[in-house]
Amino acid sequence: SSRRGRRRRARMLQRAAQSGLAQPLLRGKNLGLLCADDTLPSALMFRHAATELGAHVAHIGIGLSEGSPAQDVAHTARLLGRLYDAVECQGLGSGLVRQMAGASGIPMYDGAAVNLGPLTRLALLLGPELALADNRRFALQALLLHTIV
Numbered sequence: 001s002s003r004r005g006r007r008r009r010a011r012m013l014q015r016a017a018q019s020g021l022a023q024p025l026l027r028g029k030n031l032g033l034l035c036a037d038d039t040l041p042s043a044l045m046f047r048h049a050a051t052e053l054g055a056h057v058a059h060i061g062i063g064l065s066e067g068s069p070a071q072d073v074a075h076t077a078r079l080l081g082r083l084y085d086a087v088e089c090q091g092l093g094s095g096l097v098r099q100m101a102g103a104s105g106i107p108m109y110d111g112a113a114v115n116l117g118p119l120t121r122l123a124l125l126l127g128p129e130l131a132l133a134d135n136r137r138f139a140l141q142a143l144l145l146h147t148i149v
Helices: 002-018 041-052 070-083 094-104 117-125 132-148
Strands: 030-034 056-060 086-089 108-110
Touching (some): 002 117, 002 132, 041 132, 070 094, 086 132
Parallel strands (some): 030 056, 030 086, 086 108
16 A cells, blocks of 8 residues: 555655665755745744755745635646646645645645644654654655655
């Protein structure tokens, strides 16, 4: 299953980081961070996880809302799809993120670094050797690699 694959990849990332052999597996990839405040812990976690893998992360201010006209949402999503390999959306409604994901042609995460339910469960499976925050970073990196590479 893909869940098992992500767990295996997260363990690989964890071991590589512990041994100092982390690889820039997302080198050359451009990721967007669509949020109002890129200094929040969840935004910083996403940026750290992605840049540690070699990706470039650009902050994008939120210019859309659930009430935005559908053509504006679609236009913005298509533009993001041309500029970025994936976009993390924080502080947007799930419906808006789904609408944008459908039009963008790229992975669009609905608060992957915020809604840590599945990522926290995966992080807990990685064991107590490292801090939970580190294991959540590896879980997020596994998700990024699974959906982008």
